[in-house]
Amino acid sequence: MGGLGDPLFNNGLDVGGFVILLVRVLVGFGALLISVVLMIWFERKVISDMQNRIGPNRAGPFGLLQTFADGTKLIFKEDLLPERADRFVYKLAPFLAVLPAFAIFTVVPIGGVVDLAHHVVELQIADPPIGILLVLAFSSIAVYGVMLAGWSSGSKYPLLGSVRASAQMISYEAAMGLAVVTVILESHGLSTRAIVESQATAWYHWNVLRLGVVPAAMFFIAMTAELNRPPFDLAEGESELGGGFHTEYSAFRFATFYLAEFMNTVTFSAIMVTLFFGGPDGPGFHIPHVYWLFPILWFIGKTVVFCYIQVWIRAALPRLRYDQLMDLGWKWLIPLSLAWMLVVAGALEGVAWMFGVIGGCLLLALVLWRAAVVSKQRRIDRGEGLPLGRPFLLPPVPPQPPGPPAAGRPLEHLAAGAQARAAGAAELRRVESPGKVGG
């Protein structure tokens, strides 16, 4: 593969090339829409399997047409626009949510390279030289859809949902980016085609094994969080926020959000396959005229596996609490993916570098750990509030004096409260380190 980007344009753009480009776009667009319809059906069927139910089976064979029925219903429902909504942004937000899902799919290589009417055609919609950066950029833009939807609804619960969504996506974007950096380091290229080709020829060249399993796992977790899918779907926590950012949306605009969510699931499963599982790579047969079909089948198969895992996670895990979400993102994923990226960089330089970096990371982790322990102990010693991570053990409430508080009483209360808190902290320290006595 010489040159940058799509070989279709190596000799300029002629009529044949333009037609091929048009066909690629249309086929890709159609395939993605159909895959979304199938994904919604697939999710409902798989999750009903896991809950001893049958799932949709009324519309069409095996309920395959259920999505069309739901879509038709949503299109014909009344499209409400809240009185206090920011009208333009409110109407814009669903498209901002759905557009990145389409755009990301354009750079996914779904097959090999074929010769078509004297043109070298890559089986993907576009192959820009910065492919994987495009993925990261558009996945960030997807946040705007969610954020603006919540903000423009003129309602507090959607706003809370959108604030959660944006904070969550910012937190996980970093870990996701660092996982992608390891892939770029190994593949020496930003183009998705280059990444796929660097993993070709054998399954043990797939990035998931070459980089150790950690970046793939990091990317998968970060991607699930980025998609707002369970167990990270705090932005639409029904129990606290009604429906989250799309509470006020109805009819076709709601359908658009729904479409975007499932399209993102498919798209990011495809990105996962592209980055870590060799994309369309896999054993094929050299049968004339249909040899190009096997890579596509491999790609679809791998993507379906990851879609299945997404659904499985949804069935298995309860929604995280918000502090658990932030803990996982900032305290585990970001440090671990950063360290792993450094280790990969060191390993590419040489074995000595690798062990040096591993040692350095371990040392740094030890120092950080010690710093956290010491600061926690000092906080306890000073009786300042409660140690983090133990929010449920509260100091005893001071006895309330009867009658209405007289002037001057409130200050006494504060003093009593501080004493009680210090006593509670001393008790806590005694419980936590039984070796030491007193304080």
Add this chain to the structure above:
Amino acid sequence: MAKYNLGFLGGFVLTLKQVLEPRVTTQYPKVKRPKPPRLHGRHVLNRYEDGMEKCIGCELCAAVCPADCIYVRGLDNPADHPVSPGERYGFVYEINYLRCIHCDLCVEACPTEAITESKMFEFSFTSRADAIYTRKELVVDDEGKPQRLPWEDWREGEDRHTSGWMRATSPSGSKDYEGTVQWSGELGYGLRPAEGGQNEARRDDAATGNISIRHVNRDKIPARFGGRVR
């Protein structure tokens, strides 16, 4: 490190195991689960074996109804062609099903077992007027079966048990009378046998059509939950 335990991994195993378990779904509009004989559904006004109506227009049902959904007016029986064997009969009998809560208190109050509840609850209407059933719709037909109105979903055999509650309970709550027939015959069925109550020795489920949902659905319930599926 108890805060970060890995117990959640069990959820993955559990959900994957469920794929192999039997499905509990009943394909409702196509298939209906059998209904227990004491289920409270749409009312019927019963008739004696000679075709006379049982209702005597005493209005006790209307008086006891907590939802105020029954309206009854009694009238003296015409001397030449009496409607009921007593002095009076239910001239007007209306039940508003937008109000009825199917508590069966009317059935308990009725001194002649004229009003009972069938098992059919699957009916809906498109106007408020349709929700008010009059005597014309409530009285059983000449074979003693409930009338099947166009907006009601009757299935085979569902119109057979129209008086389960009454026949399952002993009058005045005395267990000595449980299973003893103390009611009048019905048009089309004659004197019906007693339903099985709590007294296992006296119940005859085959004769009375008594069923247990757990028994009927045991082919769908895993063995460890008391079903038959292994």
